[in-house]
Amino acid sequence: MSGSNSDSRIHRNHRDVEDLLREVSAIRADMISGPATLQQLLQRTHPNYRDSARNLLHYLALRRHDLRPLQFRLASLGLSSLGRAESHVLATVDAVLEALHHLAGRAWRPPAPEQQRVDFATGQRLLAEHTEALLGPATPGRDVRIMVTMPTEAGEDYTLVQALLKRGMDCMRINCAHDDPATWRHMIEHLRRAERALGRSCRVVMDLAGPKLRTGPIEPGPAVVRIRPRRDPLGRVTAPARVWLADQGSRHPPPSPADACLPLPPAWLSRLRPDDRVTLTDARNSRRIFTVTAVSDRGCWAEANKTTYVIPGTTLHQERAGEARIGDLPPHRNAICLRQGDRLVITRGMEPGRAAVTDSAGKLLTPARIGCTIPGVFDDVRAGDNIWFDDGRIGGVVEKIEIDRALIHITHAHPGGAKLRADKGINLPDSPLQLPALTARDLEDLAFVARHADVVQLSFANSARDVELLQQQLEQLGGRQPAVVLKIETRRGFESLPDMLLTAMRAPRCGVMIARGDLAVECGFERLAEVQEEILWICEAAHVPVIWATQVLESLAKVGIPSRAEITDAAMGHRAECVMLNKGPHIVSAVQVLDDILRRMQAHQAKKQSMLRELHLAHRLPTDRRND
Structure with a gap:
């Protein structure tokens, strides 16, 4: 009986292996049989990214399948479940196929024309090389770079820039939505001086403002x-x-x-x-x-x-x-208080907004109103579309679109009321907005950026055409060509990421920023973790460095004390190639804390792979309690 059971088990295992062979072979065939249009895309990529682009296409083909049932079956045989295949996807599939053929008692090697593929070591090397080309050499003891957004004071205060560089800043970020070329120039001059004093190097990264939709001005209060x-x-x-x-x-x-x-x-x-x-x-x-x-x-x-x-x-x-x-004082910055159930009118003009007007009994006479910076967007908005303000702090639904205004029903606000101020972001995730990739101001700023920046960041990158337009503008300016980083901060940009990556890879250097503030509002806060995970996967498959941004150690930078959740979030940033900090009065301390967190995490984790360093807790065995 035992012999019969053994024979039956062997037969069943053999059948399982043959089934797996057929499934994995079919997946591999799908991966390498891309249409001619994809081959044309490969030919247009820069030689630095040719193998990476091919690996990206292989990965996208692999992820068109639901691999979960296959993963469990492979793992039961002690084989790779394909869970860490991003940077060397075809090599991983081939390793599984070779092992399956061995279990089936047959030898196998990939066809000769297909043996030139990105292997395990090459995938890691390409990502490291592309990261250094974009973001500069790594700081000793810490592979993940630190990017810091410059406050206006950095244009006047050399000691601030020097302190940031000394504490571990690897990339200086200048946001072109703020300040002016004279201030930007002073910031860069202070950086170059600090580099010479400290013997360190730092990349200059400049963000184009982009077509940011924001609230208009509000009638000021008294200057008090x-x-x-x-x-x-x-x-x-x-x-x-x-x-x-x-x-x-x-x-x-x-x-x-x-x-x-x-x-x-x-x-x-x-x-x-x-x-x-x-x-x-x-x-x-x-x-x-x-x-x-x-x-x-x-x-x-x-x-x-x-x-x-x-x-x-x-x-x-x-x-x-x-x-x-006492001389002139700035007028008091008013805000419009909104509660759930309120009405808000958004006007196409930029006349100053104001709060709602009520009579002595509290009855509404005139709803609150405010303008917006790009009034033409309401040509693309429909009744029923969701609208969010100030990074999702206030939400509503478009009730009606009229010639010169839109009526909003507020559905999401703090129970005690939320204050809407001027110059706060507006997101319309359901609306097919037709916004220009580069505004007139961006084109004006680009002349300065091309001369002084190592990296230019394309805000609100939504399509491959947006990337092409920036590349064309840089070529027309001539001279040094800064690398391009795609800021993914809209649902459309997320969905267009593979196409935009293949376009960006026509240049020798490129990168991606996960701009989690707008992205969370656009895709839904509950989906942010899933979305940023997918971006990390896609970019690792393309060997393109990722910048982890928005609200990292924000409380620490602003008030000097971090929250527990912020520390955990910062530690998760080690899975990207760079982590960005925003400005704040305590930004120097924030850089120092982030540097320490990233150094500690490097000993434990590399991307998604656990690094099995010696675990101190493993030595703390229970004592002998027989005599207790």
């Missing part, structure tokens, strides 16, 4: 500054407010964070001394006192122990220095 000390729950002052009394002719920001900045005549400031008492009557007709704590040639520091409201023209008095009036 509230100066408020910190208090405990009982209302007792725990720390006075820090007030920077600035030279009204200077454009320099306060030397450190301030609760308020008041412009005053320089001659009056020069007469102040530490411990001087400055008196004033504020906008609420309350008498207040500031105490001068420090003076410099650029201004003075003072402290306030009571809440104070000041407006332009408020008079300050000091016994020795005399009187001085």
